[in-house]
Amino acid sequence: MNSDIFPNPTLRDLACEIGQVQIYWCFLETKMRRQLKEAGLQGRLAKGTVFTRWRTYMAELADRSDKSETAAQLGAVEKVSKIRNLLAHGIQSVTADPWEADSAVVVCEGPDGSNHSLTIETIRGLAEEIDKVRRSLRQ
Incomplete structure (x- = not known):
């Protein structure tokens, strides 16, 4: 954030946080791809998304195998993917007035047509959660 110039997040700050989410998602998909290859399933990667195949x-x-561990991992990825997918596929508007508190917000449309307002703090937390999920996946 340009805190020495502006008192609140700018559009650039918001864009940076969205970019962080996308970068961490790529790292998560890299781990998924590695798991598929280690399981001898690289052929599954030829069609469809890594996430769908994983x-x-x-x-x-x-x-x-251990249903509870596998279900927990799958559930954690599913949870972060919902908000990540809103940012990747559903951005409708972005606002950030550096002179107005709590104005850094992205409005996304979900697959069902519903609108979701995501604050910069929510987006920052999502990036951190995606990284936490990536680190928790079995090796």
């Missing part, structure tokens, strides 16, 4: 793999894994 989700299918985890569902199959849950049928053969």
